[in-house]
Amino acid sequence: MEKKWWHSSVVYQIYPRSFMDSNGDGIGDLNGIISRLDYLKELGIDAIWLSPVFKSPNDDNGYDISDYKDIMDEFGTMKDMENLLAESNKRGIKIVMDLVPNHTSDEHMWFVEARKSKDNTYRDYYIWRDPVDGHEPNELGSNFSGSAWEYDETTGQYYMHLFSKKQPDLNWENEKVREEIYDIMNFWIDKGIGGFRMDVIELIGKKPDEMIIPNGPKLHDYLKEMNKKTFGDKDMLTVGECWCADPEIAKMYSNPDSHELSMVFQFEHIGLDQIPGKDKWDLRPLELTELKKVLNKWQMAFDGDGWNSLFWNNHDLPRIVSRWGNDKEYRVESAKMFATLLHGMKGTPYIYQGEELGMTNIRFDDINDYKDIETINMYNDRKSKGYAVDDIMKSIYTKGRDNARTPMQWDDSANGGFTTGTPWIKVNPNYKEINAQSQINDPDSIFNYYKKLISLRKENEVIVYGDFIPLLEDDKNIYAYERVLGDDRIRVVCNFTDKEVECDYADANGVELISNYKDYKDGILRPYEAFMVRL
Ligand code: TEU
Numbered sequence: 001m002e003k004k005w006w007h008s009s010v011v012y013q014i015y016p017r018s019f020m021d022s023n024g025d026g027i028g029d030l031n032g033i034i035s036r037l038d039y040l041k042e043l044g045i046d047a048i049w050l051s052p053v054f055k056s057p058n059d060d061n062g063y064d065i066s067d068y069k070d071i072m073d074e075f076g077t078m079k080d081m082e083n084l085l086a087e088s089n090k091r092g093i094k095i096v097m098d099l100v101p102n103h104t105s106d107e108h109m110w111f112v113e114a115r116k117s118k119d120n121t122y123r124d125y126y127i128w129r130d131p132v133d134g135h136e137p138n139e140l141g142s143n144f145s146g147s148a149w150e151y152d153e154t155t156g157q158y159y160m161h162l163f164s165k166k167q168p169d170l171n172w173e174n175e176k177v178r179e180e181i182y183d184i185m186n187f188w189i190d191k192g193i194g195g196f197r198m199d200v201i202e203l204i205g206k207k208p209d210e211m212i213i214p215n216g217p218k219l220h221d222y223l224k225e226m227n228k229k230t231f232g233d234k235d236m237l238t239v240g241e242c243w244c245a246d247p248e249i250a251k252m253y254s255n256p257d258s259h260e261l262s263m264v265f266q267f268e269h270i271g272l273d274q275i276p277g278k279d280k281w282d283l284r285p286l287e288l289t290e291l292k293k294v295l296n297k298w299q300m301a302f303d304g305d306g307w308n309s310l311f312w313n314n315h316d317l318p319r320i321v322s323r324w325g326n327d328k329e330y331r332v333e334s335a336k337m338f339a340t341l342l343h344g345m346k347g348t349p350y351i352y353q354g355e356e357l358g359m360t361n362i363r364f365d366d367i368n369d370y371k372d373i374e375t376i377n378m379y380n381d382r383k384s385k386g387y388a389v390d391d392i393m394k395s396i397y398t399k400g401r402d403n404a405r406t407p408m409q410w411d412d413s414a415n416g417g418f419t420t421g422t423p424w425i426k427v428n429p430n431y432k433e434i435n436a437q438s439q440i441n442d443p444d445s446i447f448n449y450y451k452k453l454i455s456l457r458k459e460n461e462v463i464v465y466g467d468f469i470p471l472l473e474d475d476k477n478i479y480a481y482e483r484v485l486g487d488d489r490i491r492v493v494c495n496f497t498d499k500e501v502e503c504d505y506a507d508a509n510g511v512e513l514i515s516n517y518k519d520y521k522d523g524i525l526r527p528y529e530a531f532m533v534r535l
């Protein structure tokens with residue numbers, strides 16, 4: 001397989017609204033990011049995935065874009081963006097932009113025009129249907145509750161929106177739409193970006209009348225066309241968000257021979273703590289054996305014909321240390337355990353802002369403190385259907401997107417040093433104990449543990465390209481595996497529980513690369529103990 005820079009890279013995701021506020025308006029911004037680039041350089045990451053920074057009325061925090069070639073007022077100006085690119089590139093950090101090609105804002109000029117009349121030039125940029133018996137054209141639901149169809153008075157038709165009604169879906173069957181998106185991509189490529197993360201890319205080939213939404217018939221034709229007309233001859237990282245990908249589908253996207261994307265985000269492991277057939281708010285406990293089955297399958301799925309991305313959390317998901325770890329007594333141990341497990345694997349690791357500090361989920365008592373449209377819509381929907389408020393809040397505490405969206409905790413000053421003003425969403429009150437400043441110079445901190453894991457990937461080719469060999473597949477408490485490249489063999493051993501467990505691999509038996517305890521205990525792994533050794 002041809003080697004690529006992104007095979008050995010580690011990517012850091014920035015959610016700009018919550019990263020760093022430079023001007024005291026309570027909203028993170030581009031100049032704030034620039035002021036923290038040295039922190040990221042110190043951590044050792046290679047690229048930043050920047051969640052959307054384009055003009056947006058912020059119905060869905062920037063995933064509703066009204067101008068793809070301009071910057072959101074709250075975040076800064078195009079000059080600031082160019083400055084961010086220059087300052088990042090100076091430090092050897094690439095910027096991967098977030099492309100939202102499935103839908104725009106209803107305030108985008110295309111949609112403002114399209115809804116004016118049935119014969120408007122832009123009408124066919126979106127998906128319109130006549131009412132059926134005075135109702136929605138079909139049962140299709142929005143990911144943010146309710147129907148995916150919104151009636152538009154002016155022309156007496158419904159338009160389709162798989163997310164909020166302020167996010168009308170683009171009609172990818174229209175060649176002009178595709179050309180517009182490619183033009184936008186080339187605009188950003190010319191500015192010197194390092195790649196694209198593609199929002200819900202699996203939806204662009206949809207056939208709404210046939211109820212085919214992800215993985216539509218033309219999806220891969222579109223991606224091949226996009227590749228050819230935009231980044232195909234550039235050395236870029238492209239990652240598609242694909243909730244419904246299995247390994248075979250992932251190969252279609254990421255096999256170098258198919259000329260589509262570098263890799264996809266797959267979410268099979270992310271659904272393991274929800275009741276099958278229901279949605280993410282319907283909770284059940286995670287079984288480690290199931291997690292191993294899924295992740296090991298993905299680890300062994302590709303042999304030069306695809307590439308994995310590796311992540312535990314992002315701006316849509318709860319924080320891993322709170323979700324499947326222990327964010328109280330064993331916060332530091334469990335955060336390091338999850339880091340070890342993931343960063344020993346084959347693929348490109350993604351770190352979500354604050355994960356490197358062991359930041360935790362949030363619990364607001366008052367629903368009005370929540371800002372996320374998905375959370376608020378679900379709350380109202382379930383309340384109107386008679387769910388108990390306590391149960392709804394429990395789902396939000398476990399799965400709500402705002403868990404990961406509270407401001408970065410930089411130091412122990414007011415608002416964690418994120419802003420001198422009033423933050424757009426409340427800061428987690430634990431910022432006095434959990435913050436970057438207290439970790440940077442502490443050799444035992446989570447931050448320095450991540451830093452070491454990142455440098456291990458740079459120094460050991462076996463971590464990048466080695467084969468994956470699962471161990472103890474039926475064990476309910478321990479996640480262990482080996483990586484092998486030629487004569488080089490490393491072993492990763494992780495106790496997934498808050499108890500001591502017996503383990504044949506508990507003694508290092510080799511050269512330690514990293515460990516979250518200072519020593520070893522004969523035949524025993526202590527709570528969340530994790531290490532990586534060269535055999
Ligand atoms: O997410 C796609 C998506 O399906 C999620 O919204 C999902 O429904 C939910 O978060 C499950 O937890 C992408 C973006 O990552 C998300 O932030 C956007 O809201 C969404 O697309 C619409 O652009």
Ligand code: CA
Nearest residue numbers: 021023027029
């Ligand atoms: Ca600001």
